[in-house]
Amino acid sequence: MDQKEKILIVDDEKIVRESFYHWFIEDNYIVDTAEDGETALIKYAKEKYDLLLVDMKMPGMSGLDLLSKIKAIDKDAIIILITAFSSVPTAITALKNGAYDYVTKPVDPDELAHLVKRALEQRALKIENVQLKENIDEIIKPDNLIGESFQIKKIYELVHSVSSTDTTVMIRGESGTGKELVAKAIHINSRRKYSPIITVNCGALAESLLESELFGHEKGAFTGAQFRRKGKFEMADGGTIFLDEIGSISLMMQVELLRVIETKQFNRVGGNELIKSNFRVITATNESLEDLVKAGKFREDLYYRLNVFNILIPPLRERRDDIPLLVNFFIKKFSCAMNKKIKNISKEAMDFLMNYQWPGNVRELENAIERAMVVGKSDSITVDDLPFHVSRNNLELPGDEKSLASIEKKYINRILNENDWNISKTAKILEIDRVTLYNKINKHNLRKAE
Template sequence: MGKREKILIVDDEKIVRESLYHWFEEDNYEVETAEDGETALQKYDKGKYDILLVDMKMPGMSGLDLLSKVKEIDKDALVILITAFASVPTAITALKNGAFDYITKPVDPDELAHTVKKALEQRALKIENIQLKENIDEIIKPDNLIGESYQMRKVYELVYSVAITDTTVIIRGESGTGKELVAKAVHINSSRKYFPIITVNCGALSESLLESELFGHEKGSFTGAQFKRKGKFEMADRGTIFLDEIGSISPKMQVELLRVIEKKQFNRVGGNELIKSDFRVITATNEPLEELVKAGKFREDLYYRLNVFTIVIPPLRERRDDIPLLVNFFIKKFSTAMNKKVKTVSKEALDFLMNYNWPGNVRELENAIERAMVVGKTNSIVVEDLPFHLSSNNLALNGEIKSLASMERKFILNTLNENGWNISKAAQILEIDRVTLYNKINKYNLSKNDY
């Protein structure tokens, strides 16, 4: 049985006090009464009450005076004033002084009971929100998970909610939004935090390599297997395994993955020993898994097994308020790494950064700041230090409507040019494998002479 809320009724009329006392006693409240403001104040100073019902007009200390003195003791005190002389000025004065509401005499029991219930519910919700905010503020985040915008605070709220459970999590978001960082935040706020989080980029490995990577292999199980090797699932025992780009795995691996998630046991490649491992699964994708399921490219049973709790990370263009925080973080990071004295960013350069559309999200912003730090000559980043495509080909607000394909073509070309057409590095930045990048180069007919 829950704790009963405690009400203090303050009225100089005995019949009113007794009537209200019996009404609220029957509603299962703990009720006390006081015949004047001085008595009520003495009682309030000694005891804890959830709500006060106070007559506005009493001999000696008035209801408004009592309200003011109670608020001095506890600014969050709930007070409902009862008045026989309802008027607009009276109502305004009562509410301005901190009353939750006011009720007119003769008192309607149902109306008063409803007002009391509403006041207590609102206070409970306020306390819950304060506690939730404190919990969110206490979340341990990886150092480079940056953001205080409303959208990111919603992400932190979800992280807090799911971290304390052992539920399977899927993290969704565009490339470069920080899905791995959110996975780490879930892990380090969980009961598994003292054990490792093991990351596997499923999209970067072929089917045979991914199988060996996940499950390990026995010596001699295939050409080149000179030693026995533990797999990632075995290494994640008592910890967390994070499977990135989960939508890219083959049908065969989907079957294997479903089995190991359900059974928590597996065999190494080429082995017969049944290995057990206690792990939590977190996955991430930038693909629409629902569409892949409809197309028959992703198993429906695996989809439902993975899609238990979803965290969606907003793209950077939808949380522009975080850009200055991120810029300052990356400036500090690279000024230390490069031993440079760059400390700030000019207003004009920040305006460019705030207005750019960021198709590559936080990773693209990080690369832009790193590049600016390399070429910059002063202790402040200026527009001229920014990558060419940011400062002169702003895609966000130039009024030109672009197709998704044309934007992708330009982004890939810019990435290639910035990295001297180093295919491996460009593919890593774009979060795709080298084969996919070569296919994109052929698709868009890109060459080193394009700008």
């Protein structure tokens, strides 16, 4: 956290206030306390608090009354209630009136700490989305969704067209083309802009973990489920859920996903309560879902449910005119972040970038510029600053000696000689391991000059 969050503890029992105070001070929060609802209201009017922890039953103003009054002042206030087990039905009513969550007595310190951390993370995500919306003009302009090619301009148009609706969107494109950036652009231009966009990488999680990640779970639902946890669909209420790598989920999970998208209802893992959530769905894939449908690996009904509005992002090699714009953007970005004085790129280095195929697309280009900025010594990026896998594909050799094998042989031989055949140092420069380097030396029959 860049800045400490501030918590207000409201409880009429001094021992409880002091216990909570010390718990959260140890977790590096700023903590304030109030002994009743009236005092809490006065403090809330004067100070800015990120979260309130409120006892349900207090003399005078109850926790439920305080919740209503605080929400009337600040509808975005995060309030967690503390209740006895017998008061759980009342706590559930409080949830419907805007409380974030509740914990039952006796309070488990670890459970409470986990709940507070999650609540503050969600608050930060909401703030981030609001800030994104406030800067929406800059986000949609070509200097952020970067490009002036006709393909990118078409994507701008599609983003503007679909943002005003709640239509389900499928974004297609190779890895690294910027699918998540387009999804966020759609969200922050939509009426859901003040609620979060929740991203799930479906390909990064095992099926058992994905179910819990999407739908949440109750405490004790499975081994290791020590706390009740909201799932991504629940967190996306009012906002957007972005399901990346949608083609990687199992057929069994596809059934669950189809049901949730159609009904906007689900149960947490291990729970019986029916959860309702109002979300928009945006998906992304780098696979051909049509081929997966034909192969029986993706449900046809889910495919048609998701493929309502289609946006195809072209690979970088098909919009090479955008490369100089992207390069300049990344140079400015990293020169600021690294406090470097590199301001431009040599013509020779740019020619190399323009001729490279970029299988990793914009992400690979960004990584290449970042690497060049790290190793660069002058005020301009040179060919020597570029990663080997980029520069070796563009080497110009005399005569007709243009094959990739001959280019590789000449380049490796040059680096070996420059480093007096130090294998470890050469391998590091070439960004390959020692075994691979030995194999290439044998392959090209290279020998150290006597």
